[in-house]
Amino acid sequence: MKSMTGYGKATILRDNRELTVELKSVNHRFLDISTKIPRAFIEFEDVIRNTLSESVSRGHVDVFINYRLVGDTDREVSVDTALASSYIDAAKQLQQDFPDLHYDFNITALMRSGDVLAIVQKDEDADTIRIMLGEAVAAAAEKLNEMRLREGEALKSDLSGKIDNVQALLDRVEEYAPQVATQYRDKLRQRITEALAGIQIDEAKLANEVCFFVDKSCIDEEITRLRGHISHAREIMALSEPAGRKLDFLVQEFNREANTICSKSNFAELTGVVLEMKNEIEKIREQVQNIE
DSSP states (O other), rough: OOOEEEEEEEEEEEEEEEEEEEEEEESSEEEEEEEEEGGGGGHHHHHHHEEEEEEESSEEEEEEEEEEEHHHHHHEEEOHHHHHHHHHHHHHHHHHHHSOOOOOHHHHHHHHTTTTTTEEOOOOHHHHHHHHHHHHHHHHHEEEEHHHHHHHHHHHHHHHHHHHHHHHHHHHHHHOOOOOOOHHHHHHHHHHHHTTOOOOOHHHHHHHHHHHHHHHHOOOOHHHHHHHHHHHHHHHHHHSSOOOHHHHHHHHHHEEEEEEEEHHHHOHHHHHHHHHHHHHHHHHHHTTTBBB
8 A cells, every 4th residue: 555645766877868857746636747847858748647657546746857968068069161151252352352451360260250150959869868768757656656655554554543443433332222222211211201290101102112213223234334344444455556545435434324323323422432433534534635
């Protein structure tokens, strides 16, 4: 089980090229990839997204890329020979037109002439960059998942403890459940006795009323379903596949059953236990939001 929070970094060196990829992930309902990359890498965004989607299923992932050439520069000097020839022709023409002037036009002067020399960026090998980028993203994603897995194990331990608490509270609910009918019968008998002031109580009608209440307030099904949900949650947590969405759904079912039990209860002690259970379920719900 993995957390959705993590960080991974990888650097690939090849042919005097250094490419570094950093990944930072936080919670998100789906896989959301945000790239903060040099303009020259925009054409390779598909490599980033396809590679990441192979190893990350949920979370907001920020992608940072740094690229440079080590050793050789990534720029070169371009010579406009046609323009240089024009400068030379112009210099010769000026010498003819002004023979009294000293002629000192040489290579250095030619190189200083406007636009004869220009510094341009070298063309990159797109195939090489694409391969390097795929390798770097995959390596960074592996580091990211290592961290997410470590945090996920800590979350798993915490969730297991909270689910154990819900299980223990459910055991107490089950113990209190039979007392609901007994307490209702005693309270009803007391109220009737006080209201009728000594008139004989019809035990059959009282029994019918208690039976009707017991049927209406029975929580056996809710207890059984909640135990099933707890068992299912533990099974999901034991799997290596992403568990966040499944656990999120199950926690909603936890809460639904707890609410139903609470609505059927008019027994103060039982209600107190269920409210404590709902509080524990809410803690589980908050933690599940961090799971991939």
